[in-house]
Amino acid sequence: MxxxxxxxxxxxxxxxxxxxxxxxxxxxxxxxxxxxxxxxxxxxxxxxxxxxxxxxxxxxxxxxxxxxxxxxxxxxxxxxxxxxxxxxxxxxxxxxxxxxxxxxxxxxxxxxxxxxxxxxxxxxxxxxxxxxxxxxxxxxxxxxxxxxxxxxxxxxxxxxxxxxxxxxxxxxxxxxxxxxxERMPFPGPGLSVRIVGEVTQEKIEAVREANAIVEEELLERFHPWQTFAAILGKGTGVKDGQRVHGWIVAIRAVSSRDGMTAESMELPWDVLKRIESRITGEVPSVARVVYDLSSKPPATIEFE
Structure with missing residues (x-):
């Protein structure tokens, strides 16, 4: 030390x-x-x-x-x-x-x-x-x-x-x-590496809003080493009785000491459901939300 x-x-x-x-x-x-x-x-x-x-x-x-x-x-x-x-x-x-x-x-x-x-x-x-x-x-x-x-x-x-x-x-x-x-780590390339695939303005705006929701819900209550939202691609969903082909957003929350290794956090089901409800409700282009259970290794903390 x-x-x-x-x-x-x-x-x-x-x-x-x-x-x-x-x-x-x-x-x-x-x-x-x-x-x-x-x-x-x-x-x-x-x-x-x-x-x-x-x-x-x-x-x-x-x-x-x-x-x-x-x-x-x-x-x-x-x-x-x-x-x-x-x-x-x-x-x-x-x-x-x-x-x-x-x-x-x-x-x-x-x-x-x-x-x-x-x-x-x-x-x-x-x-x-x-x-x-x-x-x-x-x-x-x-x-x-x-x-x-x-x-x-x-x-x-x-x-x-x-x-x-x-x-x-x-x-x-x-x-x-x-x-x-005590600020949570944030990648130098920013939200661009929280989008799997090509970066577009539409994706940036969606992931920025989703990321803000995740931070609001988890930071003060659970104190993760890092938490964020990422866009993985598109999937089929239903909104207002209509088929939509919207973004799939992944939630990530990990505990770590130095970022070299990390464990996914076990979050309460009601918290995850609230985040899912807020993201799909407040970000119109999002069709579904998933939670990433992967630790580091084998995964890295960021998706890209």
Whole structure:
């Protein structure tokens, strides 16, 4: 387990050594990038420019939450929704999807860095990202999903040797609010990897609403390590006495310590039925809801 106080001091000094001018940091609002942002801000102050890219694949209300939380820094909010959706057009393979998202992130960061005359990119890569990418399990957008040629002098990754639970310890020591330090993991490619197959605007809107319902029903009461909704495909259903061919939504809720392994949670039947009722009732394009019982392994936590 990491010695938190010494890690913080060491990381700040290391960032000072690695970064000799203006730097941008990839900020998502999750615990990893938030911890990185605080460490980097302590190291280089006003030379740090947090960049939040609105990919269009974010959770409900996410962009406004980021603006409110990081308003005291040089926060840049970039609307790139159309670009990301276009980059994924026609792509069904999850690995190609992750790589396309990773490349688009870097290209947008490069554009913003040129405007800010920043040569350094700081990002919140953690150890499990590296293990899964290098081990061929799946390419995380910030590791295996990165393009081979990038217009940065260097990429700085202060958390690259930490697990998620260790990052949370650092967040608490930095006095980050609980809504950040205890925040549930969210994939860098966002809702795009909670859609099996090609990403479309219709699917994004449906899975965003379903995901919000799942979080509302499960987070405060059951405290899962991670929970979400995903679209698996289409199935036949009946609504208002009429046949519909709507989306099949899967609910996922797992317990874990560090994300390397995970167990599906045993949820009360009445809770699952309420979630099913809300999703099929509040999201018109959804025909049916299923619950994923798989643990990790053999499954991964996310579907793609």
């Amino acid at each position: 990491v010695k938190v106080d010494s890690f913080i001091l060491r990381s700040i000094e290391k960032i000072k050594e690695q970064v000799s001018g203006p730097a941008i940091i990839a900020l998502s609002g999750g615990v990893d990038s938030s911890v990185c942002a605080v460490l980097a801000h302590r190291a280089i102050g006003e030379l740090l420019f947090p960049i939040y890219i609105d990919t269009g694949f974010m959770r409900k209300g996410e962009t406004q939450r980021i603006k409110d939380t990081f308003s005291d820094m040089n926060l840049q909010v970039i609307d790139a929704k159309e670009r990301f959706l276009k980059a994924l057009k026609g792509i069904e393979d999850p690995e190609l999807k992750r790589k396309a998202v990773g490349e688009m992130f870097i290209r947008v960061f490069e554009e913003e860095a040129r405007l800010l005359k920043a040569e350094f990119l700081i990002q919140g890569t953690i150890y499990p990202d590296r293990i899964e990418s290098e081990g061929g399990i799946k390419s995380h957008h910030n590791v295996g999903g990165l393009p081979s040629v990038m217009d940065f002098r260097s990429i700085v990754e202060p958390l690259e040797d930490l697990y998620k639970d260790e990052v949370r310890e650092v967040a608490r020591a930095l006095d980050l609010p609980c809504e950040i330090s």
